[in-house]
Amino acid sequence: METTRGPVDGEIEQFWNLAKRHARLETLPGYFGPDALTSVPPPAWAFGADAEQSDRLLRLVLDGTKTATASAREDYGDDEPLPEPGTLGIVLDGAGRPRALVATTAVRVVPFDEVDAEHAHAEGEGDRSLEQWRAEHEHFFSENDPLGRGFRPDMPVVLEQLRVLYQA
Structure with a gap:
């Protein structure tokens, strides 16, 4: 679960x-010139719906406990591609400051009610059962639905596996 927060001016570029x-x-050696991968910073985003949740989830990522995330497929626009292995992202803290560079290592889209216990555990939020994961995510998806589509048990969910490449 992630939301975009406004980064502090200039910090994204410095962090990147x-x-x-x-x-x-x-x-590549410098004489080849800049390459696309390293020229433009990747998208910057924060986990969760508010600053407190962002900071809590970020701590789990930084300590290696949280290695996965889930987002509603419908939150991606029609012209916005889904993440794929190798996709980079800059994770912001609750104040909008860059704290980690992550890479997506795997992606799958499944109906919400088919998310498995392995993924729920990889989200790293303690010893929660799959049922607890589903209850918390149902609440999150219901409360954080800017388009008013509502939660559905069969709604497509994007499940991402993440790896931290760098942390500040």
Whole structure:
């Protein structure tokens, strides 16, 4: 579950310049010129619906407990591609500051009621059962639905596996 927050001016660019070096994304010698992967910062976003939730989920990512996330498929616009393996993202804290560079390692889209216990566990929010995961996510998807589509048990959910490449 993620939302976009406004990053603090200039911090994304500074973070990106540092993170891409630490993550060894700049592999071509400088005389080849800039490449698309390292020229433009990836999208910046925060987990959760508010600053407190963003900070809590970010801590789980940074300590290696949270290695997955889920989002409503309908939250992606018709012209917005789904993440795919190799997609990079800059994770913001609750104040909108960049804290981690992550890469998507796997993606699948399933109906909400087919999310499995393995994915729920990978989201890393304690010893929650699949039923607890479903209850919390049903609440989140119902409360954070800007288009007013409402929650449905068969709604498509994008399940992403993530790996931290760099953290500040």
